[in-house]
Amino acid sequence: MKLRGLYAITDSALLAEGRLLPYVEAALKGGARLLQYRDKSADEARRLREAEALRELCARHGAQLIINDDAELAARLSVGVHLGQTDGSLAAARALLGRNAIIGGTCHASLELAAAASGEGASYIAFGRFFNSHTKPGAPAATPDLLEEAKRRFNLPLVAIGGVTQDNAPELIARGADLVAVIHALFAADSPAEVERRARAFSALFNPA
Numbered sequence: 001m002k003l004r005g006l007y008a009i010t011d012s013a014l015l016a017e018g019r020l021l022p023y024v025e026a027a028l029k030g031g032a033r034l035l036q037y038r039d040k041s042a043d044e045a046r047r048l049r050e051a052e053a054l055r056e057l058c059a060r061h062g063a064q065l066i067i068n069d070d071a072e073l074a075a076r077l078s079v080g081v082h083l084g085q086t087d088g089s090l091a092a093a094r095a096l097l098g099r100n101a102i103i104g105g106t107c108h109a110s111l112e113l114a115a116a117a118s119g120e121g122a123s124y125i126a127f128g129r130f131f132n133s134h135t136k137p138g139a140p141a142a143t144p145d146l147l148e149e150a151k152r153r154f155n156l157p158l159v160a161i162g163g164v165t166q167d168n169a170p171e172l173i174a175r176g177a178d179l180v181a182v183i184h185a186l187f188a189a190d191s192p193a194e195v196e197r198r199a200r201a202f203s204a205l206f207n208p209a
Contacts, residue, residue, distance in 0.1 A: 008187075026199065072096075
């Protein structure tokens with residue numbers, strides 16, 4: 001599967017009170033190619049239940065599920081994983097999940113971290129934040145120039161994350177982003193229909209008519 005397009009990331013606050021599944025399904029209908037399940041809670045039973053339901057939705061819509069920070073859960077469900085710099089080794093995750101799993105690594109604004117991730121078997125490398133972000137307001141700032149340099153140096157899909165909107169995504173894509181990872185600009189919506197509309201608009205940026 002070619003990794004390109006909208007990368008939707010869930011947020012347990014935005015998607016509380018029964019919104020998780022209908023909003024995610026709307027994003028998938030709108031063309032999201034990857035879905036990252038991001039839930040920092042300690043309720044393992046609920047996380048397993050939700051992840052299983054999301055895996056079914058992704059399968060139905062031809063998308064791939066990625067679990068944030070939890071290689072054990074990813075292995076249990078035979079899906080991919082995304083690891084931050086403090087979430088364990090990409091090489092260990094690759095050994096656990098096998099050579100076909102999608103494994104992504106957070107590289108902040110560092111080409112050195114990207115080189116390390118590439119060497120450890122990452123499927124994609126994620127840079128950010130590019131703009132002011134609701135989720136991580138203090139994260140290091142990346143620049144579009146970084147994407148161009150990474151494109152030259154690495155033969156891996158590049159993910160841009162952090163405050164990405166429909167207005168600023170086109171420049172990131174033009175400068176080398178293969179995927180744009182979006183949380184608030186996708187899911188901070190008042191209905192599934194609005195989520196689907198936003199997802200279609202993001203997806204269209206990758207396939208200009």
